Amino acid sequence: MPDELRGKVEPVRPFACHRGIAAPLLRDNVDTDAIIPSREMRRVSKRGLGAGLFANWRYADVGGRLPNPRFVLNQPAYAGASILLGGHNFGCGSSREHAVWALSDFGIRAIFAPSFGAIFRKNCIANGLLPGTVPAADLSTLAGWVAAAPQQNLLAIDLRAGKVSTAKAELAFGIRPGDRQLLLRGLDPIAHTLTAAASIDAFERARFDACPWAKLN
Amino acid sequence: MPEGRSSAPRTLFDKLWDSHRIETDADGEGLLYIDRVCLHERTGSIALAELAARGQSVRRPGHVFCVMDHIVDTRPGRGDATPVPGGENFIIGLRHHAARFGLRLFDVGDENQGIGHLVMAEQGIALPGLTVVCPDSHTCTLGALGCLAFGIGSSETEHVLATSTLRLGKPATLEVVVEGVLAAPATAKDLALVLIAEYGADGGLGAAMEFRGGAVARLDMEARMTLCNMAVEFGAATALVAPDAKTIAYVAKRPYAPAAPPEAAWQALRTDADAAFDHRIAIDAGAVAPRVTWGTSPAQGVNVSGRVPPPRNSSDRRALDYIGLEPGTALTAVPIDAAFIGSCTNARLSDLRLAAAVLKNRRVAPGVAAVCVPGSSQVKKAAEAEGLHRTFQAAGFEWRESGCAMCFYAGGETFGAGKRVITTTNRNFEGRQGPGTRSHLASPAVVAASAIRGRIASPETLDAMVP
Numbered sequence A: 001m002p003d004e005l006r007g008k009v010e011p012v013r014p015f016a017c018h019r020g021i022a023a024p025l026l027r028d029n030v031d032t033d034a035i036i037p038s039r040e041m042r043r044v045s046k047r048g049l050g051a052g053l054f055a056n057w058r059y060a061d062v063g064g065r066l067p068n069p070r071f072v073l074n075q076p077a078y079a080g081a082s083i084l085l086g087g088h089n090f091g092c093g094s095s096r097e098h099a100v101w102a103l104s105d106f107g108i109r110a111i112f113a114p115s116f117g118a119i120f121r122k123n124c125i126a127n128g129l130l131p132g133t134v135p136a137a138d139l140s141t142l143a144g145w146v147a148a149a150p151q152q153n154l155l156a157i158d159l160r161a162g163k164v165s166t167a168k169a170e171l172a173f174g175i176r177p178g179d180r181q182l183l184l185r186g187l188d189p190i191a192h193t194l195t196a197a198a199s200i201d202a203f204e205r206a207r208f209d210a211c212p213w214a215k216l217n
Numbered sequence B: 001m002p003e004g005r006s007s008a009p010r011t012l013f014d015k016l017w018d019s020h021r022i023e024t025d026a027d028g029e030g031l032l033y034i035d036r037v038c039l040h041e042r043t044g045s046i047a048l049a050e051l052a053a054r055g056q057s058v059r060r061p062g063h064v065f066c067v068m069d070h071i072v073d074t075r076p077g078r079g080d081a082t083p084v085p086g087g088e089n090f091i092i093g094l095r096h097h098a099a100r101f102g103l104r105l106f107d108v109g110d111e112n113q114g115i116g117h118l119v120m121a122e123q124g125i126a127l128p129g130l131t132v133v134c135p136d137s138h139t140c141t142l143g144a145l146g147c148l149a150f151g152i153g154s155s156e157t158e159h160v161l162a163t164s165t166l167r168l169g170k171p172a173t174l175e176v177v178v179e180g181v182l183a184a185p186a187t188a189k190d191l192a193l194v195l196i197a198e199y200g201a202d203g204g205l206g207a208a209m210e211f212r213g214g215a216v217a218r219l220d221m222e223a224r225m226t227l228c229n230m231a232v233e234f235g236a237a238t239a240l241v242a243p244d245a246k247t248i249a250y251v252a253k254r255p256y257a258p259a260a261p262p263e264a265a266w267q268a269l270r271t272d273a274d275a276a277f278d279h280r281i282a283i284d285a286g287a288v289a290p291r292v293t294w295g296t297s298p299a300q301g302v303n304v305s306g307r308v309p310p311p312r313n314s315s316d317r318r319a320l321d322y323i324g325l326e327p328g329t330a331l332t333a334v335p336i337d338a339a340f341i342g343s344c345t346n347a348r349l350s351d352l353r354l355a356a357a358v359l360k361n362r363r364v365a366p367g368v369a370a371v372c373v374p375g376s377s378q379v380k381k382a383a384e385a386e387g388l389h390r391t392f393q394a395a396g397f398e399w400r401e402s403g404c405a406m407c408f409y410a411g412g413e414t415f416g417a418g419k420r421v422i423t424t425t426n427r428n429f430e431g432r433q434g435p436g437t438r439s440h441l442a443s444p445a446v447v448a449a450s451a452i453r454g455r456i457a458s459p460e461t462l463d464a465m466v467p
């Protein structure tokens, strides 16, 4: 069996504060096929997917690696970006967690958008990537400020306070309280849930008593 | 089962949520019990590999079902080899881990193999009142059975395998009331495309939506599945149709369904008379005509008899650029290179019958590559028992083994860059069916008619057209 089929566990990185270069990708409905095309998911693995990130937009040649100079993440001004500013419904479409793995592998730590695809948002949390919701008007403000000098005008994120700030202004972003806790603690959700194993067992017994047909072998 | 948490009127979604909620934490996230899990080779193999690496076990292996659908070859005489580069690893990986964890696998060559969302319904694994998950966004298809079914990510999959639970925020509810008569040649696919075009690809608001109303009651089970399948393209968390006599008849006698169905309990799975939804949409099925998309979002669609609209924004312009069409062009003037009938949206027996009725005694236009991939091995067998395969083949369609096939591109088969495909699938995103491939979503009837005509066409206009 190839090694990649064996899996490899890495702890979730906690997220508290982050400061970095932000790149605008303000179009709506950026889907997970765009974030990582299916053909880039070659290995049975979570790792090494950064090269496939946005492959359809980022590379000039289909299936190749010739950079498309027009794509924002290829522009020198945004080199080293670790924050994305996105449009409505960011991460919609397929449930592939590869989209988040590719973003993380590339070095993205946070995404701000007016709204996110529901599965994508959960996948972000599971991998320590911050999906913060910011109204479209505020995003334009942020993007405008960053655009003036992307390498200098860094964004600073304080997850505990729920704030993203520039040198000039500070904006609140939205995040579910439970998601915030998971991100802050870098908690392994399975270990966390298994602390409630007794309630799960009790619930299940009651469920099977009431609905015996729900139980298979 | 916990009962009587609230005496207030509840929606069907509330009932399903309440009956699976183990606990609710401070910020309102529920720990939800999950009854059934489906895994496919593309994402399931990874989740199982990670679980093995963690040294975790599958908490309830009898409730986990594995399918080979995404990467498997669909050409006749297939084995493990697949056109997807490196694809065998996913197949071998899933097989290895399914055996290791003791999970039922519908393997290549199994007479019940097929696209997971079809297999789960056909086998009676998904049932009214259950919670069903799969690391695949179109799991919402199964909401047609009155179960709470939704797609999840890989990490969530590991979580549910290890704990039989998921931690979820409770979504808002959305009522979609469909009244009026959906008249042939319009189908549930057209209804879904109208809904998405009218309210947008995020019109579902991340909500749990319930399709209700006379038009929904009149749909057969397979059409309800098509409708629910498109819920994720509408930006909904999931979709539901309340179980009724049709549901109970559909489920009866399926291999994993109870021998004595709890009919009363299933009939009670309906929204109470005075229950309030958070949002409401009403749509008239009588106004729905055959549809086709002209862009790269399912929301970018019009009637087949319509024209490509002028772009309203940069997304529209970008879509037109990719799809290679000018505003004002009549859709029926657009020539196609390929026709694809397949996928978890529209490859059930009723879909193949609809297409075959159009194809009967006709031939696919010269130069059009036409492929039919039944959604499951059971569908294929049933279709062949009716002789449908002969109709497809006589018309010039390839007749394949079941799987996802060209619904999505994973580096394997594609109709090619710049090629225009009319397709019964659910996603017309850039590159979805291959780099540069242009996808036009439509119903099986419209795809079949277009294959014959060599241009986008609605079936009722076929006879009137000069070839």
Ligand code: SF4
Binding pocket: B069, B070, B115, B136, B138, B342, B343, B344, B345, B403, B404, B407, B408, B425, B426
């Ligand atoms: S048929 Fe297409 S949409 Fe359905 S599960 Fe397969 S790849 Fe996904």
